[in-house]
Amino acid sequence: MKFLLPLANIFGILIVALSLAAFLIWFExxxxxxxxxxYGPNRVGxxxxxxxLADMIKIFFKEDWIPPFADKWVxxxxxxxxxxxxxxSFSVLPIVPGVVISQLNVGLLFVLAMxxxxxxxxxxxxxxxxxxxxxxxxxxxSAQMLSYEVFMGLSLMGVVIQAGSFNLxxxxxxxxxxxxxxxxxxxxxxxxxxxxAETRRLPFDLPEAESEIVAGYxxxxxxxxxxxxxxxxxxxxxLISSLITVFFFGGWLGPVLPPIVWxxxxxxxxxxxFVLLRASLPRPRFDQLMSCGWKLMLPLALANLLVTGxxxxxxxx
Amino acid sequence: MFSNLRTxxxxxxxxxxxxxxxxxxxxxxxxxxxxxGRIILSRDPDGGERCVACYLCAVVCPVDCIALQATEDPAxxxxxxxxxxxxxxxxxxxxxxxxxxxxxxxxxxxxEMSEYHRRNMVxxxxxxxxxxxxxxxxxxxxxxSGVSIGGKDKGAAEREAAPVDLRSLLP
Numbered sequence: 001m002k003f004l005l006p007l008a009n010i011f012g013i014l015i016v017a018l019s020l021a022a023f024l025i026w027f028e029x030x031x032x033x034x035x036x037x038x039y040g041p042n043r044v045g046x047x048x049x050x051x052x053l054a055d056m057i058k059i060f061f062k063e064d065w066i067p068p069f070a071d072k073w074v075x076x077x078x079x080x081x082x083x084x085x086x087x088x089s090f091s092v093l094p095i096v097p098g099v100v101i102s103q104l105n106v107g108l109l110f111v112l113a114m115x116x117x118x119x120x121x122x123x124x125x126x127x128x129x130x131x132x133x134x135x136x137x138x139x140x141x142s143a144q145m146l147s148y149e150v151f152m153g154l155s156l157m158g159v160v161i162q163a164g165s166f167n168l169x170x171x172x173x174x175x176x177x178x179x180x181x182x183x184x185x186x187x188x189x190x191x192x193x194x195x196x197a198e199t200r201r202l203p204f205d206l207p208e209a210e211s212e213i214v215a216g217y218x219x220x221x222x223x224x225x226x227x228x229x230x231x232x233x234x235x236x237x238x239l240i241s242s243l244i245t246v247f248f249f250g251g252w253l254g255p256v257l258p259p260i261v262w263x264x265x266x267x268x269x270x271x272x273x274f275v276l277l278r279a280s281l282p283r284p285r286f287d288q289l290m291s292c293g294w295k296l297m298l299p300l301a302l303a304n305l306l307v308t309g310x311x312x313x314x315x316x317x
Numbered sequence: 318m319f320s321n322l323r324t325x326x327x328x329x330x331x332x333x334x335x336x337x338x339x340x341x342x343x344x345x346x347x348x349x350x351x352x353x354g355r356i357i358l359s360r361d362p363d364g365g366e367r368c369v370a371c372y373l374c375a376v377v378c379p380v381d382c383i384a385l386q387a388t389e390d391p392a393x394x395x396x397x398x399x400x401x402x403x404x405x406x407x408x409x410x411x412x413x414x415x416x417x418x419x420x421x422x423x424x425x426x427x428x429e430m431s432e433y434h435r436r437n438m439v440x441x442x443x444x445x446x447x448x449x450x451x452x453x454x455x456x457x458x459x460x461x462s463g464v465s466i467g468g469k470d471k472g473a474a475e476r477e478a479a480p481v482d483l484r485s486l487l488p
Contacts, residue, residue: 034331034332035328035329035331035332036331037331037334037335037336037337037338038336038337038338039336039338039340276325276328276329277325279328280324280325280328280329281321281324281325
């Protein structure tokens with residue numbers, strides 16, 4: 001009985017995360033359509049929800065082709081890495097009290113480490129494809145993710161200072177009085193921007209910019225391997241939204257409604273915001289992206305860290 | 318930065334706009350009567366075929382989708398023995414309609430002509446010929462033209478003077 005609950009948690013979170021990622025395919029298309037004065041997929045089943053099933057069946061039965069010039073094993077490994085690293089991050093995510101796979105004391109660092117591992121997927125995919133566009137995409141991806149990783153961690157340090165813990169569950173508990181989005185608003189904005197860059201979503205989708213480099217690092221991928229990148233991206237969106245919820249919006253905390261409802265309401269609000277950004281903002285030039293990361297975001301994150309540290313040191317927590 | 322936020326906000330407000338999508342099978346686009354869809358062959362008000370098989374439509378057709386063979390009835394009226402349009406080639410340019418001297422060939426607003434087999438896209442004369450005069454009611458080529466056919470001699474057409482008797486002009 002002792003290991004049954006963790007097993008239930010593991011499989012529950014795995015299944016919910018994966019089916020949510022599939023659901024997001026439909027959700028994003030409907031929301032994008034909503035903001036573009038269209039309807040989006042609304043024919044298959046009620047509200048077009050059958051589209052999820054149709055897309056899944058389609059992508060499973062597509063030919064999975066490995067180009068003869070590709071580095072075969074690395075080529076196969078790359079999409080697995082992105083799925084694995086993103087799913088690993090879910091293991092420290094506290095959804096409601098009791099529903100968490102691992103109450104890691106350094107949960108926040110674990111999440112950051114795993115999201116850094118995601119870079120390998122992009123680099124290896126672009127490298128093994130033996131395709132100049134894929135390589136360009138991989139170069140862009142690695143440069144972008146490395147530079148945004150820097151202040152992604154730093155922007156969270158204010159939260160850590162205020163909560164006094166790296167444990168995600170404790171961070172949520174520390175927001176009982178006031179969500180960290182209020183005292184740490186700058187940190188929230190920085191983490192949001194870094195999170196979008198980490199998931200390679202539009203405004204920051206330069207590694208897969210269609211108009212410039214075909215599909216970037218996954219140009220050569222097809223079938224379910226491409227589907228893995230796709231699902232990995234959506235899992236990343238869910239993960240970043242959940243992390244923002246946990247770090248800045250008080251996780252499951254909220255009045256009246258049960259904690260699980262609060263968690264999902266917050267997460268879906270943030271996912272919708274991700275989609276809204278995709279619907280409204282054009283992508284910047286690459287040098288603008290880099291200079292924004294190093295010359296604006298990094299100093300801001302450092303200043304945020306210093307000010308938070310000074311205030312906490314002076315007034316106490 | 319502010320303009321970015323304003324962009325996000327104004328895109329968000331699009332949520333409450335009217336949808337521009339026309340939900341096609343249930344809703345339909347109101348098509349103007351002169352829109353160019355399926356081609357038909359019309360009849361004159363008396364019920365006779367308007368087409369005089371002059372080949373002008375077949376000549377002007379940029380994709381060569383019209384095939385016909387002219388023949389004559391005992392009264393001397395020209396008409397097409399067969400008239401065939403291959404709609405898998407047709408580009409609905411409407412040149413045939415413009416070229417037609419008798420208003421016989423006309424394009425209609427109907428565009429729903431999908432088929433499962435390519436050969437079903439070839440329309441024969443019986444598929445093309447309709448019972449009415451189409452867009453030009455009251456026009457009858459044979460009644461206004463100077464050609465003599467059975468039952469109508471030279472000079473018998475509308476607004477046509479009787480032919481001049483050349484001999485009576487002799488001095």
